[in-house]
Amino acid sequence: AQSVTQLDSQVPVFEEAPVELRCNYSSSVSVYLFWYVQYPNQGLQLLLKYLSGSTLVKGINGFEAEFNKSQTSFHLRKPSVHISDTAEYFCAVSIIQGAQKLVFGQGTRLTINP
Amino acid sequence: EAQVTQNPRYLITVTGKKLTVTCSQNMNHEYMSWYRQDPGLGLRQIYYSMNVEVTDKGDVPEGYKVSRKEKRNFPLILESPSPNQTSLYFCASKLRAGGGIYEQYFGPGTRLTVT
Numbered sequence: 001a002q003s004v005t006q007l008d009s010q011v012p013v014f015e016e017a018p019v020e021l022r023c024n025y026s027s028s029v030s031v032y033l034f035w036y037v038q039y040p041n042q043g044l045q046l047l048l049k050y051l052s053g054s055t056l057v058k059g060i061n062g063f064e065a066e067f068n069k070s071q072t073s074f075h076l077r078k079p080s081v082h083i084s085d086t087a088e089y090f091c092a093v094s095i096i097q098g099a100q101k102l103v104f105g106q107g108t109r110l111t112i113n114p
Numbered sequence: 115e116a117q118v119t120q121n122p123r124y125l126i127t128v129t130g131k132k133l134t135v136t137c138s139q140n141m142n143h144e145y146m147s148w149y150r151q152d153p154g155l156g157l158r159q160i161y162y163s164m165n166v167e168v169t170d171k172g173d174v175p176e177g178y179k180v181s182r183k184e185k186r187n188f189p190l191i192l193e194s195p196s197p198n199q200t201s202l203y204f205c206a207s208k209l210r211a212g213g214g215i216y217e218q219y220f221g222p223g224t225r226l227t228v229t
Contacts, residue, residue, distance in 0.1 A: 006156075041222075043204060043221050043223055044220040090157065100215065101162065102157075104149075105156050
């Protein structure tokens with residue numbers, strides 16, 4: 001079975017500062033990796049995904065993530081955050097075969113302070 | 115506009131009173147799924163459907179039922195709701211499962227409170 005651990009439940013940062021949201025996963029088979037964002041009172045929106053190839057993946061809104069197979073990590077980064085980035089962020093994995101069910105982490109609430 | 119819609123968005127009910135949360139997508143997607151979101155637990159899959167008349171249990175199916183009679187609709191039924199089903203529910207769909215990776219689209223959520 002797959003599992004995802006997001007190491008920080010809350011991350012407060014100041015506007016224009018860099019941020020890293022950490023995600024580690026566990027799986028005995030190959031997986032796809034995703035980051036989703038949930039803005040207040042909204043559904044989830046895909047930020048970026050890693051399927052194969054280059055380990056550095058760029059997504060929407062200036063976010064990027066790096067896949068590290070040896071450390072089973074997929075950390076999300078942004079060099080300079082804005083107030084509008086305040087949201088909850090979810091890391092998720094999906095095995096490559098079958099129904100490709102998404103397994104989510106617990107979520108990290110990112111709060112941007114002016 | 116391509117979207118997943120859910121109704122109602124907010125619902126307060128009492129223990130034991132049957133309810134249905136509707137989910138509809140207009141993208142001709144084969145795969146649909148229901149999740150519940152609870153603080154500190156992330157999203158957990160309740161049920162999923164690979165296509166019309168094909169449904170299967172997810173990780174937390176107890177207390178829920180689903181049906182998939184039409185491709186666009188995937189209602190979630192709580193026959194006898196209990197307070198531990200108080201949660202935020204999301205419906206999602208994607209073109210299909212397998213044969214490649216397809217983006218999953220999420221509805222806006224239904225906040226259910228059972229007293």
